[in-house]
Amino acid sequence: MQTPQPNDHPSAPPAHVKPPYWAVVFTSLLKENPAPDYHQVGDRLDALALQQPGCLGFRHWRNADRLGVQISYWRDPAAIQAWRADPEHAAAMARHAEFYEWYTVEVVQVERAYGQPSR
């Protein structure tokens, strides 16, 4: 298995990106039986997001209990707004009830970032 690196692609802000940058934390509980095109829609949105100006990458996780999180990273709030207004993205968001029991969206500003090995 390939070992993920701190700045693999598509993942998270590359090392040269320093705060402030922004992120969107999308937390969701997947339905037990989501609409059958759930994965297809998700893959398509991932590809689209990475083409957006100002998108620095993203990561997602989902636990066995169907609770998941996606963190997408952005250069500035304008980039987040532009992605939010994308027609295909908006169409997918309008279908959230077909996929999720519930979801929360948190728009956050990254104030400090550090780590080991150092970023």
Next chain:
Amino acid sequence: MQTPQPNDHPSAPPAHVKPPYWAVVFTSLLKENPAPDYHQVGDRLDALALQQPGCLGFRHWRNADRLGVQISYWRDPAAIQAWRADPEHAAAMARHAEFYEWYTVEVVQVERAYGQPSR
């Protein structure tokens, strides 16, 4: 299996918590063979964190590729600093190299939060 709810315990900010609040996003790649007390240390820190004044809860995920994220939520930056200075927490942080290939810490301010069902 119990279905996680939007504001289950210990999880995330309860619905009455409105922005601004803060979070710490701890992203890590777990070692293939972390120190044997990894889970014990983690459980202990989780319990300690929840006792900290200003801690609003947390969630964590780890994928099959060993990439994980923990998001802890805090009332204000002072609460984050106080937890960072906790001696037992500091001792565990000094052992990070025994557990993780690498990690990043992002301190973020939550500017907006919304969702369905509404928070």
